[in-house]
Amino acid sequence: MHGPATAGWLVVALCAAAGTYCLLRLRGVPGAGRGTAGGEALMGFGMAAMAVPAAVVTPPRWVWLLYAAVFGVAALRTLGPARRSSHHLHHLVGMLAMVYMSVAMALLPGAAHDGHGTQGTGDAGGTPLATGVLLIYYAGFVLWTGARLLPLQTVTVTAPDGRAGPEPAGTVLPDTGRTAGPVAGTVTEAAPVVVPVVVPDVGAPEDRPEMALACRLSMGIAMLAMLLTL
Secondary structure, eight states: SSSSSHHHHHHHHHHHHHHHHHHHHHHOOOOOOHHHHHHHHHHHHHHHHTTTTTOOOOOOOOHHHHHHHHHHHHHHEEEHHHTTTTHHHHHHHHHHHHHHHHHHHHHHHHHHHHHHTTTTTOSSSSOOOHHHHHHHHHHHHHHHHHHSSOOOOOOOEEETTSSSSSOOTTEOOOOOOOOEOOOOOOOOOOOOOOOOOOOOOOGGGGGHHHHHHHHHHHHHHHHHHHHHTO
16 A cells, blocks of 8 residues: 555554454354454455555555455455444445455556555545545544443442441441431541452453454554555
């Protein structure tokens, strides 16, 4: 793809790492989950290969057409599950985005390939409308997935005697002798607030859904970077 070589290699590393993790998930994911993990692995490695800087290797036109054919077949296989699941619908959008970028790169003239789109006419691949729609979609997906990965804090109110929940009115607290509740002439003492810290355990890839979300977030960011350079 066009763009700075350093950014291209970062995208290659990010997508290759995500694809490798998705391959590892294939070992323990049962049933339909294996197809999902396989599709994500295909996306990861396909994006890694497509993001190799053009200064290093300039694929011939038939390579881009081969990419379009492979991801076109993958998109056709995703049509059925996409009607029943929003997650598979996202896979379908990703496959179609890969087909779109591959066709756009195949239609570029040879001078644009050699000059990263800056020589000759300087025309970019693709159409502004399709590229803009995909950029908006993946920007929203990245924000939504990133929000899901944010840790959620659960606040538990614990009374001094170890019981959870508020003390009933007029109850004498055993440690201070003061009363809790709206009783005249008494002093109400606030119960301590305990915020538990959940430490995720290290398990198998299929037991850690947050890692699968992180891989999808990584590929979403990489897709944004590739669309911006299209």
